Amino acid sequence: MTRLLMTLVMTLFVTLGFASPAQAELKVLVEGGGNFKPTPLAIPDFQVRGTNTDLARQIADVVRSDLESTGLFEMQNPASFIQKDLSIDVQPRFADWKIIKTDGLVVGSFEELADGKIAVSFRLWDVYAGEVMRINGQPGRRLTTTPDNWRRIAHKIADSIYTRLTGEDPYFDSRLVYIAETGPKLNRVKRLAIMDSDGANQQYLTPGRNTVLTPRFSPSAQEITYMSYEGGKPRVYLFNIETGRQELLGNFPGMTFAPRFSRDGESVLLTQAENGNSDLYIMNLQTRQSKRLTEHPAIDTSPSMSPDGRSIVFTSDRGGSPQLYIMNADKSPRTCPSGGRDVACRITFNKGQYSTPVWSPRGDLVAFTKQLGGKFYIGVIGIDGQGERLLTEAYLDEGPDWSPNGRVIVFFRESRPGAGPQLWSIDLSGRNERRLQTQTEASDPAWSPVLE
Amino acid sequence: MLRGLTVSTLVHASVLAMAVLSWPHQKTECEKLIERLEREEPGLAPIDILMRLPQCASSIDVPVDFVEIGLVTDIAPAQKAEEPPEEEPEEVIPEEVEDQPEPPPEEESAPEEEEVVIPDEEAEPEEAPKKEEPKKEEPPKKKEEPKLIEKQKPKEADDLDFLNDFENILKDKAQTERRQAPDEEPPKIDKPVLKDVQQTRQGAGERRGNTASLQAAMRRQIYVCWRGVSDLPPEDQIDVEMRVSLNRDGSLKGNVELVSPRSRPVGRSGIAVDVALRAVRKCAPYQLPEDDYELWKDINVTISPTQP
Numbered sequence: 156m157t158r159l160l161m162t163l164v165m166t167l168f169v170t171l172g173f174a175s176p177a178q179a180e181l182k183v184l185v186e187g188g189g190n191f192k193p194t195p196l197a198i199p200d201f202q203v204r205g206t207n208t209d210l211a212r213q214i215a216d217v218v219r220s221d222l223e224s225t226g227l228f229e230m231q232n233p234a235s236f237i238q239k240d241l242s243i244d245v246q247p248r249f250a251d252w253k254i255i256k257t258d259g260l261v262v263g264s265f266e267e268l269a270d271g272k273i274a275v276s277f278r279l280w281d282v283y284a285g286e287v288m289r290i291n292g293q294p295g296r297r298l299t300t301t302p303d304n305w306r307r308i309a310h311k312i313a314d315s316i317y318t319r320l321t322g323e324d325p326y327f328d329s330r331l332v333y334i335a336e337t338g339p340k341l342n343r344v345k346r347l348a349i350m351d352s353d354g355a356n357q358q359y360l361t362p363g364r365n366t367v368l369t370p371r372f373s374p375s376a377q378e379i380t381y382m383s384y385e386g387g388k389p390r391v392y393l394f395n396i397e398t399g400r401q402e403l404l405g406n407f408p409g410m411t412f413a414p415r416f417s418r419d420g421e422s423v424l425l426t427q428a429e430n431g432n433s434d435l436y437i438m439n440l441q442t443r444q445s446k447r448l449t450e451h452p453a454i455d456t457s458p459s460m461s462p463d464g465r466s467i468v469f470t471s472d473r474g475g476s477p478q479l480y481i482m483n484a485d486k487s488p489r490t491c492p493s494g495g496r497d498v499a500c501r502i503t504f505n506k507g508q509y510s511t512p513v514w515s516p517r518g519d520l521v522a523f524t525k526q527l528g529g530k531f532y533i534g535v536i537g538i539d540g541q542g543e544r545l546l547t548e549a550y551l552d553e554g555p556d557w558s559p560n561g562r563v564i565v566f567f568r569e570s571r572p573g574a575g576p577q578l579w580s581i582d583l584s585g586r587n588e589r590r591l592q593t594q595t596e597a598s599d600p601a602w603s604p605v606l607e
Numbered sequence: 608m609l610r611g612l613t614v615s616t617l618v619h620a621s622v623l624a625m626a627v628l629s630w631p632h633q634k635t636e637c638e639k640l641i642e643r644l645e646r647e648e649p650g651l652a653p654i655d656i657l658m659r660l661p662q663c664a665s666s667i668d669v670p671v672d673f674v675e676i677g678l679v680t681d682i683a684p685a686q687k688a689e690e691p692p693e694e695e696p697e698e699v700i701p702e703e704v705e706d707q708p709e710p711p712p713e714e715e716s717a718p719e720e721e722e723v724v725i726p727d728e729e730a731e732p733e734e735a736p737k738k739e740e741p742k743k744e745e746p747p748k749k750k751e752e753p754k755l756i757e758k759q760k761p762k763e764a765d766d767l768d769f770l771n772d773f774e775n776i777l778k779d780k781a782q783t784e785r786r787q788a789p790d791e792e793p794p795k796i797d798k799p800v801l802k803d804v805q806q807t808r809q810g811a812g813e814r815r816g817n818t819a820s821l822q823a824a825m826r827r828q829i830y831v832c833w834r835g836v837s838d839l840p841p842e843d844q845i846d847v848e849m850r851v852s853l854n855r856d857g858s859l860k861g862n863v864e865l866v867s868p869r870s871r872p873v874g875r876s877g878i879a880v881d882v883a884l885r886a887v888r889k890c891a892p893y894q895l896p897e898d899d900y901e902l903w904k905d906i907n908v909t910i911s912p913t914q915p
Contacts, residue, residue: 180850180905180907181821181825181903181905181906182822182907182909183826183906183908184822184909185826185829185830185833185886185908185910185911186911186913187830187835187913188835188912189833189834189835189912190831190832190833190834190835191835192834194834256889281885283889284862284884320881322839322843322875322878323838519840562838583838
């Protein structure tokens with residue numbers, strides 16, 4: 156009898172006591188902005204099949220340095236590596252890499268091929284998931300080139316890793332042009348120069364007989380447009396970096412300056428100053444026909460086209476001081492974020508003067524130079540005029556341009572009166588400000604598209 | 608008149624008493640059995656008789672003991688039912704540890720874990736003593752055991768044999784009792800069942816309280832490993848819901864399962880999934896009170912990037 160009762164009671168409480176916790180799976184909601192830290196990566200030296208161990212090590216060095224330059228990754232100290240017998244063909248011992256708390260592990264191998272080329276293969280492992288991270292759907296990549304092109308292999312590897320881990324488009328395998336400045340103030344020599352995105356392979360493209368300013372890359376990466384004082388008058392030219400040939404753009408009666416390619420590379424936007432008034436023009440490079448975009452007694456300059464080609468952002472002092480405006484490329488009226496309809500809508504209303512707007516390759520932001528209270532700033536603002544963010548501040552910060560993926564802004568800085576200009580970069584988060592090393596003082600940087 | 612009433616009452620009472628007293632003389636089968644048992648083994652406690660003759664429970668007068676059994680029984684099923692699932696992970700852990708020798712990072716956290724776990728751990732010692740032998744937590748648990756048993760002794764010294772079967776339960780009960788006000792103990796005798804139910808309810812209430820603190824503990828630990836996705840465009844900063852199964856030592860049991868989205872999306876929102884999964888994987892083993900293992904062995908985690 157008692158046993159029966161006990162059984163009954165037991166059954167009852169099995170049901171009661173057991174059922175509720177089993178059903179209620181603990182629910183945890185983690186909210187917030189996250190605890191940002193650079194992602195720890197381990198990139199051991201590559202396995203070498205061949206004799207050129209030095210080259211293999213240099214390639215790995217460039218990969219590490221590219222990734223580290225983003226401020227998003229932290230390279231693990233090779234002295235902490237436990238597993239030494241890594242092979243690209245064998246799964247690594249993840250436990251060994253968890254100990255040093257690395258999120259990602261890159262295992263690579265370097266080969267010298269019979270035809271004299273070099274090849275680097277690599278895999279990116281997710282240490283905590285214990286699986287390979289696919290790149291373009293493949294569990295690894297192999298890149299081949301001539302030995303003198305080795306830096307590009309390194310940049311491509313870094314780009315693959317960066318893209319896989321951040322979701323951003325690549326940008327390491329790209330170049331920068333800038334104006335290399337030498338000589339005394341009164342007899343300054345300003346030459347067009349080019350370098351890899353990491354500052355390697357610096358070369359001069361023009362001899363420096365005539366001052367050149369504001370170079371801009373075409374989307375093809377083979378052409379540059381800039382303003383040159385050739386013939387004593389500032390005018391916009393096209394320059395082919397492969398042939399070194401320079402060509403005057405158009406037959407404008409006035410001075411032309413502040414050129415920039417349209418996103419499709421088929422046109423150049425520029426400013427012409429005639430009779431004391433500056434207005435915007437667009438010239439088709441095929442037909443060589445130009446079209447006037449603005450007709451306003453104020454100064455309109457620095458046009459930059461949206462990625463979809465429909466809109467143009469520019470600087471104008473039509474409101475009394477230099478501010479940023481957006482217009483439709485076909486000059487039709489648009490609905491302004493501040494209300495009403497107009498041909499040109501002002502998007503900057505905060506204190507200060509705004510200039511040199513550049514539309515982001517992603518289309519959602521405009522980078523600018525801002526001057527306020529004796530300081531200069533590089534900042535970004537939404538195309539609706541919302542969300543202005545100042546990313547840098549200095550005695551003189553000027554001339555922003557976007558990395559091809561729209562994550563980094565390059566600009567030039569004079570840190571104090573009389574100090575020569577230097578190239579700097581800032582990422583969109585504002586966390587990672589870095590100086591780009593150049594052989595001379597440098598200004599007016601412009602970023603190329605990613606090389607093919 | 609009054610005297611007559613008194614006499615009448617007395618007479619009636621004595622008649623009733625006679626009847627009651629004479630009734631037992633017609634012995635039932637049970638009473639005979641009990642009498643024989645008492646003759647054969649003098650000094651047997653009522654509870655022992657009950658154990659030998661369970662079919663005669665109604666004839667054996669052991670109310671106090673019965674109450675205690677009821678109490679024990681009440682909590683026992685929940686505990687017992689929970690045991691089997693616990694055992695499996697126990698066996699699994701050592702294997703995993705062997706495969707992946709990551710003691711250094713885990714050891715750092717170990718002390719904290721012990722601090723948290725020890726006080727709540729009484730329920731476990733006998734559940735899996737053999738399996739837990741290699742574990743660090745064992746000694747502290749054993750220290751707790753004697754105390755618990757002592758607490759029971761004064762009232763039910765005789766019952767210990769019987770209760771051995773339910774030691775773990777007793778400890779759990781003792782644990783519950785310690786949390787409760789001692790005043791509640793006396794009424795046990797009268798309403799054993801009701802009392803039991805009350806205790807269960809209180810236990811459940813505590814669990815609800817634990818749930819909140821477990822959630823907070825998990826949230827805190829995961830957040831440390833979650834680097835955020837503020838660099839992604841707003842539309843790609845998606846919520847990621849995962850199901851996480853944990854071993855008793857807080858390490859991951861198997862893989863983290865994606866609930867929503869069901870698989871890693873193509874495009875930038877896939878990065879939000881990567882980052883969320885990495886956070887949950889990287890922060891294991893989790894430090895949670897082992898006593899509440901049943902509550903956290905399966906956890907549904909949602910990482911929700913809120914925009915500034």
